[in-house]
Amino acid sequence: MPGSAATLIDRPPAAELSGAALFLDFDGVLVDLAPRPDAITVPAPLPALMARLEAATGGATAIVTGRGLADLRRYLPDVPKMAVGSHGAERAGGPAHPLAGSADLRAAERFVAALAERDRGLLVEEKPLGVSLHYRAAPHLAAELEVELARFTAARPAFELHPAKGAFELRPPGIGKDHAIEALMGDAPFAGRMPVYLGDDTTDEPALAWVARAGGIAIKVGPGESCAPYRVAAPKDVHALLAGWAEAAP
Ligand SMILES: [Mg+2]
Incomplete structure (x- = not known):
């Protein structure tokens, strides 16, 4: 493997x-x-399996x-x-986490939305405490996006940059x-x-x-x-x- x-x-x-x-x-x-994160399907037996495990x-x-x-x-x-x-x-x-609904969170949403406007292959996922930028359809942009996002988090200590599968995430530190x-x-x-x-x-x-x-x-x-x-x-x-x-x- x-x-x-x-x-x-x-x-x-x-x-x-x-x-x-x-x-x-x-x-x-x-x-x-x-x-896309909103395109998943839940297998029909999953809720019953969860109940049995619980x-x-x-x-x-x-x-x-x-x-x-x-x-x-x-x-x-x-x-x-x-x-x-x-x-x-x-x-x-x-x-509730202090970042929820904060000005820092709105700034991050605006920053990531501006990055995503450059390429139709990018997808923004707003979260209660952060933002994800999905680049699965535009993998050639990954290195450039990481640099831009790292520049943002360097100026905004309310966030850390985390790479994920086909995405970068801004989320609170700690x-x-x-x-x-x-x-x-x-x-x-x-x-x-x-x-x-x-x-x-x-x-x-x-x-x-x-x-x-x-x-x-x-x-x-x-x-x-x-x-x-x-x-x-x-x-x-x-x-x-x-x-x-x-x-x-x-
Ligand atoms: Mg997972």
Whole structure:
């Protein structure tokens, strides 16, 4: 497999859901990536699978996504109850982040919109706490865009620049899926359980590393470099894996 780490073992071990805390990225893990973030389709069995996992883990199942929470809930309205959005800056039931609705956020939206006007292959995704600039249809622009965005974040400490799959993201500093998982693991019903994380993107690597260090099961989905010792190929394989774990649960 290209980009495999030396320690890579493909097949994940069986997770005992009764003792597990299950953290799941959304795009590229539970749903297939689409040309646009709003063009994904949710497989019909997914909500029922989420409900089974949530029950089998005693409620210790969470989606951990880069999407805003409200956006995620358009696709998975009810289950699982716990979800973390905006890469960890939004938590279901938690307080609002100071960047929400701020002048800094509007400045970032204007800056990225101006970049996107230059080329019809670029797509802007406004988020509650940041902006993503998707260049999947115009990959030749990536290096130039990164320079421009880095210049913006150098002048605006309210943001960090993060590369993702076919996109650059501006988001608040000091947040990350790893911090979000660590915080959830400090609270019921997650505390004291073995963490399991499935993620597909570079933005999932810190969370995969955190879970591996904590003695949990870190699983990379799809191709590409990863620190995770386990790997599955695609969302359909994630569904099969999770359904198997749920099947084996008491
Ligand atoms: Mg993803």
